[in-house]
Amino acid sequence: MVKVRFAPSPTGFLHIGGARTALFNWMYARVQKGKFVLRIEDTDQVRSKKEFEEEILDSMKWLGLDWDEIYYQSERFDIYKEHATKLLDEGKAYKEGEAIILKIPQQEIKLYDLIRGEITFDSALIKDQVLMKSDGSPAYSFACVMDDALMEISCVIRGEDHISNTPKQMMIYNALGFKIPKFAHLPLIMGEDGSRLSKRTGAVAVSDYRKEGFLPDALVNYLMLLGWSPGNNQEVVSLDAAVKKFSIKKVNKAAAIFSIDKLNWINGQYLKKIDTDKLVDLLIPFLQEKGYVDQDVDKSSLKSIVELFKGRLSKLVNFIEWADFAFIEKPNFDKEAQEKHLAQDRSKEFKILIERFSALDSFDKDSIEETYKTVMEELGLKPAELVHAIRVAVTGRAIGPSLFECIALLGKEKSIQRLEAAFSCVG
RNA sequence: GACCCCAUCGUCUAGCCCGGUCAGGACACCAGAUUUUCAUUCUGGCAGCGCGGGUUCAAAUCCCUCUGGGGUCGCCA
Numbered sequence: 001m002v003k004v005r006f007a008p009s010p011t012g013f014l015h016i017g018g019a020r021t022a023l024f025n026w027m028y029a030r031v032q033k034g035k036f037v038l039r040i041e042d043t044d045q046v047r048s049k050k051e052f053e054e055e056i057l058d059s060m061k062w063l064g065l066d067w068d069e070i071y072y073q074s075e076r077f078d079i080y081k082e083h084a085t086k087l088l089d090e091g092k093a094y095k096e097g098e099a100i101i102l103k104i105p106q107q108e109i110k111l112y113d114l115i116r117g118e119i120t121f122d123s124a125l126i127k128d129q130v131l132m133k134s135d136g137s138p139a140y141s142f143a144c145v146m147d148d149a150l151m152e153i154s155c156v157i158r159g160e161d162h163i164s165n166t167p168k169q170m171m172i173y174n175a176l177g178f179k180i181p182k183f184a185h186l187p188l189i190m191g192e193d194g195s196r197l198s199k200r201t202g203a204v205a206v207s208d209y210r211k212e213g214f215l216p217d218a219l220v221n222y223l224m225l226l227g228w229s230p231g232n233n234q235e236v237v238s239l240d241a242a243v244k245k246f247s248i249k250k251v252n253k254a255a256a257i258f259s260i261d262k263l264n265w266i267n268g269q270y271l272k273k274i275d276t277d278k279l280v281d282l283l284i285p286f287l288q289e290k291g292y293v294d295q296d297v298d299k300s301s302l303k304s305i306v307e308l309f310k311g312r313l314s315k316l317v318n319f320i321e322w323a324d325f326a327f328i329e330k331p332n333f334d335k336e337a338q339e340k341h342l343a344q345d346r347s348k349e350f351k352i353l354i355e356r357f358s359a360l361d362s363f364d365k366d367s368i369e370e371t372y373k374t375v376m377e378e379l380g381l382k383p384a385e386l387v388h389a390i391r392v393a394v395t396g397r398a399i400g401p402s403l404f405e406c407i408a409l410l411g412k413e414k415s416i417q418r419l420e421a422a423f424s425c426v427g
Numbered sequence: 428g429a430c431c432c433c434a435u436c437g438u439c440u441a442g443c444c445c446g447g448u449c450a451g452g453a454c455a456c457c458a459g460a461u462u463u464u465c466a467u468u469c470u471g472g473c474a475g476c477g478c479g480g481g482u483u484c485a486a487a488u489c490c491c492u493c494u495g496g497g498g499u500c501g502c503c504a
Contacts, residue, residue, distance in 0.1 A: 007504090008504090009503085011503080041504060043503095043504080044503065044504070047503075096502090097502090098502095099502055101502090113432095116432070116433090119431070119432080120431095121430075121431075122430085125429075125430060125500090126500095127500090130501090130502050131502095132502085133502040134502060137502085139503095139504095140501095140503070140504050141504095143504095144504085159498095160432065160497085160498065161497095161498055161499070162498095162499090163431060163432065163498070163499075164430075164431060164432095164498070164499035164500070165499080167431095185432085187432090187433080187497095188497070188498075190496095190497080192438085194496075194497090195497090196497085196498095222439095225439060225440075225453090226439070226440095227439090227440095228440090229439090229440055229441065229452095231441075232441095232452095233440095233441075233451075233452040233453075234452090234453095235439090235440090235452080235453055235454090236453095252433095252439095252440080253432075253433060253434090254432095254433050254434060254496095254497095255432095255433070255496085255497060255498090256438090256439065256440090257438060257439075258438095258439095259438050259439065259454070259455085261454055261455055262438075262439065262453080262454045262455080263454095264454090265453085265454055265455090266454090268467090309466095311466080311467055311468095312465085312467065313466095314466095322465095322466095369463095372463095382463090383463060384463045384464090385463095386463095387463045387464065388463085388464065391463090391464065397464095397465090398464065398465075399464055399465035399466075400464075400465065400466090401464095401465085401466085402462090402464095403463070403464075404463095
């Protein structure tokens, strides 16, 4: 029976590296129809926090990484104690104060890693290992080995930073008489500068990416590409499709650098393909948080705004940023755009436009565009000449979706109001 | 410092195991087309097997140095 586990410690948020480890474990279990165990390593009573645990579980669910069993090490202290005492009785361990320490016999240790092949260590370099700490709690390696053995984990898939722990743990398996599982050590994920991924080099918590509006499918898609490839030059791949092709032996050995550029691109790909109604639903919480809409939001009118921006977004927060003009009374003027496009006095032209716009019966995209072009022709101006000024006056920005659609979206009253305000001229 | 891991375009990677296809794709970047702006999209381009030795008719691929990067050396996990 194939059984793997992801064993986070609730002393911090679920970070990108942990998520990737969880993902590979999950894929390994699913492709082989095995079990995926989640084990909360909360032996450090002081640093472990319920809020972190909840956040980790939440992030896992959000990513779609469901587990078959869950355990808490804090509930298993008796088991650890019992086995440590047994080792004490057998003379394989000794006491130092209240602590129980394992004697490490001298021998050569061979680890066969599924990703890296054979790795040998000399146990002469390994110190005797603390099994139970003076405070009665188990040391990490001991609890880890006990659980992996008792939970019948068939393959331990974890980060490369655990390679050095492995020979120590193998000594514990041997002392306990447990069967040693398979091991696979995943390459680490590094920050943009090649050093360890940290808050300094960008967001590390999965929840941070969620808050920025990355889709779980996209994040998972990006993460699986770090150290593994689905083949056939495919990069945008669903989890289901990826699982079918997953093989732990095909995982890369070299560390990978996390690239926010590529994540943005992949997320954009997903955002482009997503159903518009679904996109509206995803956007609502972001809009509510910003105070742009309230509880009883009109989805159909929201949908028309979203449609304008669909295909331009690389993450959900982009919408909040770029579509703000549709939700607030006065546009948030971009200083640079304002200075560049509204510096020249265009009140005369604006006045005429305002008059013509006011006279329009149906204020739709096409009639607005037609009216605009007619006016420009009458004034002897090229159509492009006033576009920027109007865009900035109406949306506050020099960039955005089709101008005439933006104006139609705002409606006659608001659009004219903003045009009037631009040069404080009243039509 | 000791021990361990790793090394293909700037980045993620295919190819490596079972030596022989101009070293393929993607992101980023640059140029052009489309677009009233920006983005999208399309087309094209730039760019890589870390160094040095072997083995071989033939090496990105196998072996060894070196160099470089990373990890671990807690009664943290």
